[in-house]
Amino acid sequence: MNTVNKMKPSERMKVPRQTSIEQQADERNHNFTEVSFGVDEVRALIEASRCLECQNPVCREGCPVNIDIRSFVQLVYQKDYVGAVNKIRESNYLPAICGRVCPQEEQCESVCTLGKKHEPVAIGKLERFVADYELKHNLFTPPAIPAQRPERVAIVGSGPSGLTCAAELAKLGYQVTIFEALHAVGGVLRYGIPEFRLPRTILDLEAERIKALGVKIETNFLVGRTATIDEFFDEWGFKAIFLGTGAGTPQFMGIPGENLNGVYSANEFLTRVNLMKAYKFPEYDTPIKIGKSVAVIGGGNTAMDGVRTSKRLGAEHAYLMYRRSHEEMPARLEEVHHAEEEGIEFMMLTNPTRIFGDEQGRVCGIECQKMVLGDPDESGRRKPVPSGEPNFIVEVQTVIEAVGQSPNPIIQSTTPGLKTGRKGVVVADDLQRTSREGIFAGGDLSRGGATVILAMRDGKIAAGEIHNYLQKKYH
Numbered sequence: 001m002n003t004v005n006k007m008k009p010s011e012r013m014k015v016p017r018q019t020s021i022e023q024q025a026d027e028r029n030h031n032f033t034e035v036s037f038g039v040d041e042v043r044a045l046i047e048a049s050r051c052l053e054c055q056n057p058v059c060r061e062g063c064p065v066n067i068d069i070r071s072f073v074q075l076v077y078q079k080d081y082v083g084a085v086n087k088i089r090e091s092n093y094l095p096a097i098c099g100r101v102c103p104q105e106e107q108c109e110s111v112c113t114l115g116k117k118h119e120p121v122a123i124g125k126l127e128r129f130v131a132d133y134e135l136k137h138n139l140f141t142p143p144a145i146p147a148q149r150p151e152r153v154a155i156v157g158s159g160p161s162g163l164t165c166a167a168e169l170a171k172l173g174y175q176v177t178i179f180e181a182l183h184a185v186g187g188v189l190r191y192g193i194p195e196f197r198l199p200r201t202i203l204d205l206e207a208e209r210i211k212a213l214g215v216k217i218e219t220n221f222l223v224g225r226t227a228t229i230d231e232f233f234d235e236w237g238f239k240a241i242f243l244g245t246g247a248g249t250p251q252f253m254g255i256p257g258e259n260l261n262g263v264y265s266a267n268e269f270l271t272r273v274n275l276m277k278a279y280k281f282p283e284y285d286t287p288i289k290i291g292k293s294v295a296v297i298g299g300g301n302t303a304m305d306g307v308r309t310s311k312r313l314g315a316e317h318a319y320l321m322y323r324r325s326h327e328e329m330p331a332r333l334e335e336v337h338h339a340e341e342e343g344i345e346f347m348m349l350t351n352p353t354r355i356f357g358d359e360q361g362r363v364c365g366i367e368c369q370k371m372v373l374g375d376p377d378e379s380g381r382r383k384p385v386p387s388g389e390p391n392f393i394v395e396v397q398t399v400i401e402a403v404g405q406s407p408n409p410i411i412q413s414t415t416p417g418l419k420t421g422r423k424g425v426v427v428a429d430d431l432q433r434t435s436r437e438g439i440f441a442g443g444d445l446s447r448g449g450a451t452v453i454l455a456m457r458d459g460k461i462a463a464g465e466i467h468n469y470l471q472k473k474y475h
Contacts (some may be wrong), residue, residue, distance in 0.1 A: 003053040004074045015050045017119035018043040025341035029311045032195040035338055038099075039122070044129040048077040051121050054113050059123060062111040064457035065164075067091040069108055069123055076126055082139050085130040089143070092456065093167035093210065094160070096135065096202050099128025101193060102453045103332050135205065142212040146173040151470045154179060154238040156223045156411065159187025160452045161443030162244035163210055164459030165466075170213035172467055177216040177238075179223050184275065187246050188444070189452065191275040192267070194305050196312070197335075224410035229418075229439065239474065240438045240466045243426060244459060245411060247444035251404040251423075253297065257355025258401075262291070262363030266298070266306045266402035273309055291397025293317040295366050297352055298402030299329040304336065306400045307344050318344050319394065323351040323371050323384040349373070351384065353391060355399055365393045407445050415439075423448055432462035440466055 005012070021037040022028075028035050039047065057070040067088055075084035088095045104124035112120035134140055153169050155162045158180040166176045184190055185207040189198060211217060223229065223245075232238045250265030252258050272288050294315045296307040299322035311318040320339070322329060325348050329336060340346070347368070354367040370389045373382035406423035419427040419435035428434050428446040442458025444450060 005049060005051070005053060005077055007049060009052055012050050012052060013114065013118050015046060017050065017122055018047040018125065020125060025338075025343070028196065029308075029342040032312060034199050035196050036100075038128045038132060039125045041129075041133075044076060044126060045079070047122050047126055048073050050114060051077070052114050058111045058113065059108040059121075062108040063091075064107065064453050065092045065460055067108075067127075072130070073121065073123070073126060076130060081130045081133040084126075085134045086143075088127060088130070091460075093164060093171075094206050094456065095127055096131035097160070097189065097198065097206055098453060098456070099124055099131050100198050100202070101189075102127075103451055105333060107453070135202075140209060142209065143171060145171065145214060148175065148214075149173040149470075151175070151239040151474060152177070152237055153466060153470075154232050154236070154241045155244065156229075156241065157181075157187055157244035157246060157443070157445070158185040158207075158217065159244055159246050159443055159455060160189060161445075161455040161459035161462075162187065162242065163207070164456040165242045165244065165440075165442070165463045166215045166459075167210050167213060168460055168463030169466060170210070170215050172463075174467075174470075176214070177218060179221040180217065180219045181222045181245075182275065183219050185217055185219065187244075188248075191248075191271040192302065192305070194270070194274055194309050196308070197305070222410070224414040229411065229415045229436075233438065239470055240440065242432075242459070242462050242466065243411060243434070243439065243441040243445055244443045244455070245408060245445050247405045247407045247425075247447075247449050249406045249408050249424075250401070251406060252401055253352065253403055255352060255354055257357060257363075257366075260355055260357040260363050261361050262289075262357075262397055263355060263399045263401070265405075266296070266302045266400050267405055269306055269400050270302070270309065273313070288313070289398075290315055291363075293319070293394075293396040294398040294400065295319045295321055295352070295394060295396045296400045296402060297321050299324060299331060300402065301331050301335060303400075303402035304331045304339055306402050308335075308339055308342060310398070310400070311342055311344060315398075317396075319347050319396070320344055321347045321350045321352055321366075321368065323349065324381060325349055325373060328373075328381045347394075349384065349387075351386075352399075356393070363397055363399055365395050366399055367391050367393050404449060405444075406448060428458075430461075431465040432458055433465060438469065 051073045059069040072084045072087040109120040152175040155178040250267040294310040349371040356365040358364045370387040371384035374385045377383040426441040428441045440462040443455035
C-alpha cells in the first residue's frame with residue numbers, strides 16, 4: 001500500500017501524542033457523565049499524522065479481532081472518517097464501544113513501531129473519534145446483506161461475544177436470534193461498566209445497529225428455564241447455538257463477616273447502580289446506601305469501577321485495597337490514573353482478613369494485614385505473603401468484593417453432554433467448539449473472566465466456525 005502522508009518518518013516522530021479532552025476530576029467525581037470526551041477533529045488529524053504507515057503493520061497482529069489499523073488511520077488522515085469507521089467495522093462491529101473500553105495499551109498500541117522509541121499512536125482514541133463522528137453526523141448505513149440463508153442460529157447472551165457473533169453471522173445472511181435473560185441488551189457492557197466509562201446511549205445505539213442487520217433480540221428469556229438448549233434444536237428449529245452468557249456469579253474471599261449488611265459483591269453493587277440506576281434514586285426505586293467510607297477489595301477493572309462509583313455516590317473515603325503492588329494491578333493504566341485524580345485512596349499490599357459489624361449487623365470496620373511480595377506464582381506475578389506486622393482496622397460502612405466471578409450454572413446443568421471445566425466454565429477449543437455438536441461458546445463463559453475485546457474475538461471466531469459447520473452439514 002502506498003503511503004498517504006508526505007511527512008518524513010523523522011518529522012512524524014517529533015509530533016507529540018494527542019491526549020483526550022476530559023472532565024475535571026473535582027467535577028466528574030460527583031456525576032456519572034462520561035469522563036473522557038475523546039479527541040476533537042484537530043487532535044485526531046494530528047494523531048493520524050504520527051502513524052509511520054509501516055510496510056509490516058504489527059499493530060494489526062496485536063489486535064485480537066485483526067482490524068486493518070494502518071488503513072483506517074490513513075483514512076482518518078485523509079479526512080474520510082466514514083470510510084475509516086467502515087474499515088474498522090469490517091473486523092469489529094462495535095467500534096464506539098471498543099474505542100472506549102478496549103485496553104489498546106496492552107494490545108495494538110503495545111506493539112506499535114513508533115512506540116519503540118516514542119509514544120505509540122493513540123489507536124483507541126482514533127477509533128472512538130471516527131465512531132463518534134459517524135454518530136454525531138448521522139452517517140451510519142448498514143452493510144449490504146447477501147441473500148438470506150435458510151439456517152437459523154441462536155445466540156444465548158447479549159454481551160460482547162454474543163453481539164459480535166450475531167453481527168458476523170447476520171452479515172453472512174443467517175437468520176439470527178439473540179436471547180437475553182435481563183430486560184435490556186448488553187450483558188456486562190450494561191450491568192458491569194459504569195455510565196461514566198460507557199454511556200448507555202452508545203450501547204443502545206450499537207445494539208440498534210445490530211438489529212439493523214436483521215438480528216432479532218428476545219429479552220427476559222432465561223435459557224435453561226424458559227427453554228432448554230435441546231428444545232432450541234428439537235422444537236425451535238435452530239441449527240447452531242452460540243453460548244455467551246458471561247460470568248455473572250460472584251466469588252467471595254471467604255473471610256469472617258461477609259454475611260453482614262453492607263457487604264456486596266462488585267457484581268451486585270454495579271448491577272444495582274448501572275442496570276437499575278440506583279444513582280438516580282428516588283427517580284428509580286433501587287436505593288443503595290454506602291455510608292461515609294467504602295472499602296473495595298481487588299485490583300482489576302471491576303474493582304476500579306466499584307471504587308470510582310462509590311466516590312460518585314458520595315463516599316468521603318473510597319479505599320481500594322489490593323494485596324499486591326501498583327505494578328501487579330491488572331486494571332487499565334488509564335482507569336488507575338483517573339481514579340488517582342478523583343481522590344481514590346489506594347491501599348496497596350493490603351489483605352483484608354475480617355469484616356466487623358455493629359449491634360444492628362451492619363458493617364462498621366474491616367481488619368487488614370500488610371503484605372510483602374515474594375516469589376512469582378503461576379500467574380507470573382510475585383506472590384503476596386504476610387509481612388509479619390500487626391493487623392490494623394479501617395473504619396468503613398460498606399465493603400465491596402471484586403475478587404472474581406464464575407459462570408451461572410443453569411445452562412451447564414440443563415444441557416446433557418456439555419463439558420465444563422474449573423469453576424463451571426464451558427470448555428471450548430480454539431475454534432470455540434464445545435463437546436456438543438452444533439454448540440459453540442465464548443467470552444467469560446469459556447474464559448472465566450477476560451476483556452471485552454477478547455470476548456468479541458471469541459464471538460467472531462465462533463461465527464466463522466458456525467458458518468463452516470453449517471455449510472458442511474447442510475450444503
